[in-house]
Amino acid sequence: MAGGEFRVGLLGHGTVGAAFETLLAERAEEIERFNGVRPVLSGVLTRSRGDFEHILDDSDLVVEVMGGIEPAREHLLRAMNAGKHVVTANKQLLSQYGEELFETARARDVRIRFEAAVGGAVPVVRVLEESLSATPIDRIHGIVNGTSNFILTEMSKGASYAEALAEAQRVGYAEADPGDDVSGRDAAAKMAILARLAFGAPVHLDEVRYEGIENLHSDDLAYARELDLGLKLVGTAERRGGGLSVHVFPTFLYSGHPLAGVSGPFNAVTVESETITEMSLHLIGMPAAMKPS
Numbered sequence: 689m690a691g692g693e694f695r696v697g698l699l700g701h702g703t704v705g706a707a708f709e710t711l712l713a714e715r716a717e718e719i720e721r722f723n724g725v726r727p728v729l730s731g732v733l734t735r736s737r738g739d740f741e742h743i744l745d746d747s748d749l750v751v752e753v754m755g756g757i758e759p760a761r762e763h764l765l766r767a768m769n770a771g772k773h774v775v776t777a778n779k780q781l782l783s784q785y786g787e788e789l790f791e792t793a794r795a796r797d798v799r800i801r802f803e804a805a806v807g808g809a810v811p812v813v814r815v816l817e818e819s820l821s822a823t824p825i826d827r828i829h830g831i832v833n834g835t836s837n838f839i840l841t842e843m844s845k846g847a848s849y850a851e852a853l854a855e856a857q858r859v860g861y862a863e864a865d866p867g868d869d870v871s872g873r874d875a876a877a878k879m880a881i882l883a884r885l886a887f888g889a890p891v892h893l894d895e896v897r898y899e900g901i902e903n904l905h906s907d908d909l910a911y912a913r914e915l916d917l918g919l920k921l922v923g924t925a926e927r928r929g930g931g932l933s934v935h936v937f938p939t940f941l942y943s944g945h946p947l948a949g950v951s952g953p954f955n956a957v958t959v960e961s962e963t964i965t966e967m968s969l970h971l972i973g974m975p976a977a978m979k980p981s
């Protein structure tokens with residue numbers, strides 16, 4: 689750090705990366721007032737722009753929003769081995785190579801932050817890491833994919849799956865290829881991360897059983913309405929039989945359940961423990977331009 693500046697290298701410049709660059713510039717003065725240093729973007733890496741070696745040499749912090757496994761994994765490992773702190777929103781990478789990344793961070797005495805990888809704007813990662821770090825957790829479950837929740841909400845109003853997916857794509861909640869979201873794989877990756885945080889044991893994506901929403905029909909939602917139930921894609925991680933069970937499935941919920949009323953592109957997570965009984969984390973509002981995670 690030099691001259692009161694904190695240099696941030698950005699890996700990836702798609703929708704999230706571009707928004708991060710804009711937000712960094714908008715909030716730089718406020719961050720400087722709070723921390724005493726001003727964040728500045730020292731470089732951006734895309735497929736056709738920037739040089740990783742230059743970014744590595746010229747950054748105090750590396751932010752990765754590239755997605756995918758490689759070269760994101762290699763870049764983060766090199767950054768931490770070079771003594772740089774890192775931030776990533778890459779849930780697939782964390783759910784498959786989390787132990788390697790966390791061990792490297794410990795060995796090099798640097799920080800790896802990943803709040804944006806799970807829960808959208810719901811601060812569940814920080815709550816598990818800090819507020820509940822000494823609390824024995826029995827179960828954590830939640831709606832952790834806003835895209836699928838939006839689709840199910842539209843279907844509950846009478847839309848077909850195809851119509852609901854098209855609307856999610858039109859408003860920007862679903863990608864052109866929504867496979868990871870609707871298949872449950874995205875939610876499974878996030879639950880693997882949450883399970884590790886909640887129970888202190890490594891959980892790989894391959895160990896999470898999951899099923900998505902692409903085979904649901906309007907009749908399923910109509911059936912739920914008749915019985916005053918909600919139908920949600922719910923991820924669960926819990927202690928069972930001396931081990932851990934982590935899974936993601938479409939689930940019927942009674943109307944009073946903490947997750948039943950979570951609609952649209954919102955995420956919500958409930959933590960259960962004998963110590964705290966039950967804690968639910970969710971948003972009650974979201975700016976229209978905020979894309980679900």
